Amino acid sequence: MAGRISKYSEIASDLRSKIENGALGPGAQLPTEKELADSWGVSPNTIKKAVNELRQEGLVETFPQKGSFVAEPAPPFVITLNHMDLGEENAPGRGFGGGEGKAFVAEARRQQHRAHSSKPEVQVEDADSVQMKALGIEPVPPDSRQKPQVVRRSQERFVDGKPNSLQHSYFKLDLAIQAQALLKSVDIEEGTVAYLQSCGHVQTGYEDEFNARPPKEEELKFFGLSRGSLAVIEHKRTAYDQHGEPFRLTITVYKPGTNKIRFIAGEVPDEVWERGS
Amino acid sequence: MAGRISKYSEIASDLRSKIENGALGPGAQLPTEKELADSWGVSPNTIKKAVNELRQEGLVETFPQKGSFVAEPAPPFVITLNHMDLGEENAPGRGFGGGEGKAFVAEARRQQHRAHSSKPEVQVEDADSVQMKALGIEPVPPDSRQKPQVVRRSQERFVDGKPNSLQHSYFKLDLAIQAQALLKSVDIEEGTVAYLQSCGHVQTGYEDEFNARPPKEEELKFFGLSRGSLAVIEHKRTAYDQHGEPFRLTITVYKPGTNKIRFIAGEVPDEVWERGS
DNA sequence: GAGTGGTCTAGACCACCGG
DNA sequence: CGGTGGTCTAGACCACTCG
Numbered sequence: 289m290a291g292r293i294s295k296y297s298e299i300a301s302d303l304r305s306k307i308e309n310g311a312l313g314p315g316a317q318l319p320t321e322k323e324l325a326d327s328w329g330v331s332p333n334t335i336k337k338a339v340n341e342l343r344q345e346g347l348v349e350t351f352p353q354k355g356s357f358v359a360e361p362a363p364p365f366v367i368t369l370n371h372m373d374l375g376e377e378n379a380p381g382r383g384f385g386g387g388e389g390k391a392f393v394a395e396a397r398r399q400q401h402r403a404h405s406s407k408p409e410v411q412v413e414d415a416d417s418v419q420m421k422a423l424g425i426e427p428v429p430p431d432s433r434q435k436p437q438v439v440r441r442s443q444e445r446f447v448d449g450k451p452n453s454l455q456h457s458y459f460k461l462d463l464a465i466q467a468q469a470l471l472k473s474v475d476i477e478e479g480t481v482a483y484l485q486s487c488g489h490v491q492t493g494y495e496d497e498f499n500a501r502p503p504k505e506e507e508l509k510f511f512g513l514s515r516g517s518l519a520v521i522e523h524k525r526t527a528y529d530q531h532g533e534p535f536r537l538t539i540t541v542y543k544p545g546t547n548k549i550r551f552i553a554g555e556v557p558d559e560v561w562e563r564g565s
Numbered sequence: 566m567a568g569r570i571s572k573y574s575e576i577a578s579d580l581r582s583k584i585e586n587g588a589l590g591p592g593a594q595l596p597t598e599k600e601l602a603d604s605w606g607v608s609p610n611t612i613k614k615a616v617n618e619l620r621q622e623g624l625v626e627t628f629p630q631k632g633s634f635v636a637e638p639a640p641p642f643v644i645t646l647n648h649m650d651l652g653e654e655n656a657p658g659r660g661f662g663g664g665e666g667k668a669f670v671a672e673a674r675r676q677q678h679r680a681h682s683s684k685p686e687v688q689v690e691d692a693d694s695v696q697m698k699a700l701g702i703e704p705v706p707p708d709s710r711q712k713p714q715v716v717r718r719s720q721e722r723f724v725d726g727k728p729n730s731l732q733h734s735y736f737k738l739d740l741a742i743q744a745q746a747l748l749k750s751v752d753i754e755e756g757t758v759a760y761l762q763s764c765g766h767v768q769t770g771y772e773d774e775f776n777a778r779p780p781k782e783e784e785l786k787f788f789g790l791s792r793g794s795l796a797v798i799e800h801k802r803t804a805y806d807q808h809g810e811p812f813r814l815t816i817t818v819y820k821p822g823t824n825k826i827r828f829i830a831g832e833v834p835d836e837v838w839e840r841g842s
Numbered sequence: 843g844a845g846t847g848g849t850c851t852a853g854a855c856c857a858c859c860g861g
Numbered sequence: 862c863g864g865t866g867g868t869c870t871a872g873a874c875c876a877c878t879c880g
Contacts, residue, residue, distance in 0.1 A: 294868065321847065331870045333610075336847085344779045353846050353877040493831030500777030500796045500821065502621045514847085519777045519796035532834040544777065551828060554770030557809040571849065598866065608851045613866085630858040630865050792867090844879090851873075859865075 299328055299338035307347055307358050318348065318356040346518040346545040359545060366399060366548050367523070391479060396447055403452070406444040410473045412437055412461065419458045422526045422537040439464040439471060444510060451511050451543060458537040463489070480536070481527075489529040491536075497524045498549060503541075511543045518544035576605055576615035584624055584635050595625065595633040623795040623822040636822065642678055642724045644800070644819070645827045668756060673724055680729070683721040687750045689714055689738065696735050699803045699814040716741040716748060721787060728788050728820060735814040740766070757813070758804075766806040768813075774801045775826065780818075788820045795821035 306312045319327070324335045339356055342348040350356040396403030415425055415438045425436045438458045445453045457480065464470040467487040476483045481491050500519040503511065507520055520541050527536040542549075552560065583589045596604070601612045616633055619625040627633040673680030692702055692715045702713045716736045722729050734757065741747040744764040753760045758768050777796040780788065784797055797818050804813040819826075829837065 296868080320845080322845085331872085332847095333871090334869060337868085339847095346778075350847075351878095352848065354879090355846065491831075493829070493833040495833055495837050496828040496830075498775060498798070498826040500798055501623075502795075518779075521775070521777055526837075528831075528833045528837075532832070549775040551773040552770070553773075554768075554805075555809070556770040556772055556805045560772050560803075560805075573849080597864080599864085608853085609866095610852090611850060614849085616866095627866075628859095629867065631860085632865065846878075847876095849873100849875075851871100854868100854870075856868075857866095859863105861862085861864105 295328075295330060296334050296337035297341060299324070299330070299335065300341040303338065303342060304345075304347060307342075312358050314358050314360045316358045318358070320355060340516050343514070343516050344518060349512075349517070350514045351512070352514055366550050367542070392445060401447045402449070403445065403447045405446065405455075405475075408473055408475065409440075409442045410471055411440045411442070413440055414438075415458075419537055422524070422534060423458065423460050424534050425460065437461045441470065453540050453542045454507060454510055455538065455540045458539075459535065463535055484529075484535065489535050491527045492530050494525050494527045497526075498522065499524075507541055513543075520544055521549065523549070572605075572607060573611050573614035574618060576601070576607070576612065577618040580615065580619060581622075581624060584619075589635050591635050591637045593635045595635070597632060617793050620791070620793050621795060626789075626794070627791045628789075629791055642673065642729060643676060643825050643827050645672070645829065669722060678724045679726070680722065680724045682723065682732075682752075685750055685752065686717075686719045687748060688717045688719070690717055691715075692735075696814055699801070699811060700735065700737050701811050702737065714738045718747065729824070730817050730819045731784060731787055732815065732817045735816075736812065740812055761806075761812065766812050768804050769807050771802050771804045774803075775799065776801075784818055790820075797821055798824060798826065800826070 303312070303318065312318065318324075318339070321332055321335045321339065324338075325332045328335070339348060339350065343350055343356075347359055348356050349359050392405060393403045414435045415423070417427075419425070419438050420427060420436060423438065425438075428434070428436060439461060441457045441459075443455050444451065445455060459467075459470055463484075467484055467489075469476055469483055470480075478486075485491065499522045501522060503513060503517060503520045507513075508515065508517070511517075511520075521544065523540045523542065525536075525538045525540075526534050527538070529535050580589070580595065589595065595601075595616070598609055598612045598616065601615075602609045605612070616625060616627065620627055620633075624636055625633050626636050669682060670680045691712045692700070694704075696702070696715050697704060697713060700715065702715075705711070705713060716738060717733055718736075719731070719733045721731055736744075736747055740761075744761055744766075746753055746760055747757075755763075762768065776799045778799060780790060780794060780797045784790075785792065785794070788794075788797075798821065800817045800819065802813075802815045802817075803811050804815070806812045
């Protein structure tokens with residue numbers, strides 16, 4: 289108590305300033321919780337709250353049974369949202385907008401990052417309400433024996449060898465029957481947008497939606513985070529074809545801290561395009 | 566421990582399902598922490614952790630000394646990012662892109678929400694590094710007596726009477742001398758974009774950047790949240806004029822849960838425009 | 843086996859809110 | 862005033878990792 293500010297946030301501030309002024313450099317291990325507790329003369333729980341505060345700010349990452357470390361300020365990988373997928377804007381490298389496969393790797397290279405993604409995991413599953421709504425699937429009575437199903441294609445994506453994002457794309461089962469490459473656990477070489485165009489579904493528009501939410505268990509594991517970390521950024525894209533029908537839902541979850549969502553409109557100086565922040 | 570799952574997250578799950586199946590409706594008060602502790606036979610700290618988990622998911626809001634309540638599912642206010650500010654897309658109501666003053670109120674009305682914003686608070690202050698970088702202000706040596714300054718215009722914005730977002734716009738001091746309305750604590754009737762155009766700065770492009778981060782003390786207070794809530798969404802817009810010079814930095818912080826960031830490109834069915842999710 | 847953070851206990855006092 | 866959540870203590874055991 290000792291005044292107006294709580295002890296744990298005083299401790300957090302002290303660590304924060306040590307990090308910001310470089311006394312604790314990137315990757316450095318913080319003193320263990322026991323050491324901190326002893327040196328401040330407080331109980332372990334108070335230290336945990338302090339470290340937790342820094343974790344939520346993304347300054348520190350904690351690996352259970354190893355310790356807490358100053359987060360490496362990974363050069364941001366910038367997700368640039370633009371009209372490229374629609375062919376409206378064709379300057380090379382200008383925007384990829386949560387693109388799949390090749391587009392992801394190409395954008396990364398332009399930003400001087402190395403990227404790769406796992407082989408897609410393909411699964412046919414019952415559609416949940418988000419997927420049904422986005423893809424315009426009619427709801428069925430809950431007792432129906434034939435639940436609507438979707439094809440999910442999931443990839444883990446890495447930048448500079450480190451986990452960057454998880455991407456899940458959902459398609460109606462009907463569509464996957466026409467466009468069978470969707471069912472194969474293989475990268476679609478030309479990209480799904482081009483492939484589906486060749487199957488008669490031209491992507492003429494899309495709607496993007498962003499959210500921030502706490503990571504799920506699976507995401508914590510993939511990103512190597514511990515509970516109480518920064519929020520992840522969720523990007524939902526619903527793509528529409530030439531008939532105004534939604535035909536693809538892509539949900540990408542980005543690791544916090546190392547990603548920035550960017551959107552550029554109109555004329556801006558070239559430097560702005562070149563690099564993130 | 567009683568198994569693989571921790572007790573606090575078991576308690577959280579139980580409350581979560583009570584909320585989702587309606588046993589605890591919107592606005593309902595959760596049992597007090599003492600009641601929960603007694604009924605589960607656990608210590609108070611364990612209950613706090615459980616409630617904390619729900620708070621981070623935005624399912625519950627806690628008001629110190631009053632209790633924890635199921636969050637009201639406010640109809641989402643959708644922030645639609647598009648080219649309207651540039652006159653590229655003129656269909657009425659299609660996108661306002663973090664616009665100021667009138668644009669904010671108009672967009673809200675279109676979505677059938679009532680909106681208003683506070684009188685702008687105007688302040689001349691030393692520029693921080695984010696502002697200097699965005700506005701292209703040259704850094705000065707730290708011992709310099711004349712630090713670069715910026716004009717800040719801040720507004721609190723409300724939707725349906727509830728706090729929705731905090732917006733701060735920054736301008737170079739030079740610009741505010743040419744365009745003196747910026748210095749007055751009065752809504753700029755025609756909007757800042759139009760006003761600055763009349764002063765010779767045509768907004769020809771902008772760069773948007775999004776981030777999620779834990780709320781600052783000031784934001785907690787404005788949004789009426791308690792510590793450990795959901796992340797806020799931060800939207801930075803740097804606007805460029807006809808000479809490719811940045812002339813405005815606008816940072817808008819949105820209350821979590823009730824806002825969605827949306828971006829629409831190309832052709833999508835009209836329904837998509839009409840309403841949020 | 844020593845050391846780490848994660849979970850948990852059974853209390854305590856405090857600040858603030860309401861009647 | 863009683864009730865609330867916020868902070869804090871001084872311990873405990875566990876699961877896991879590392880040398």
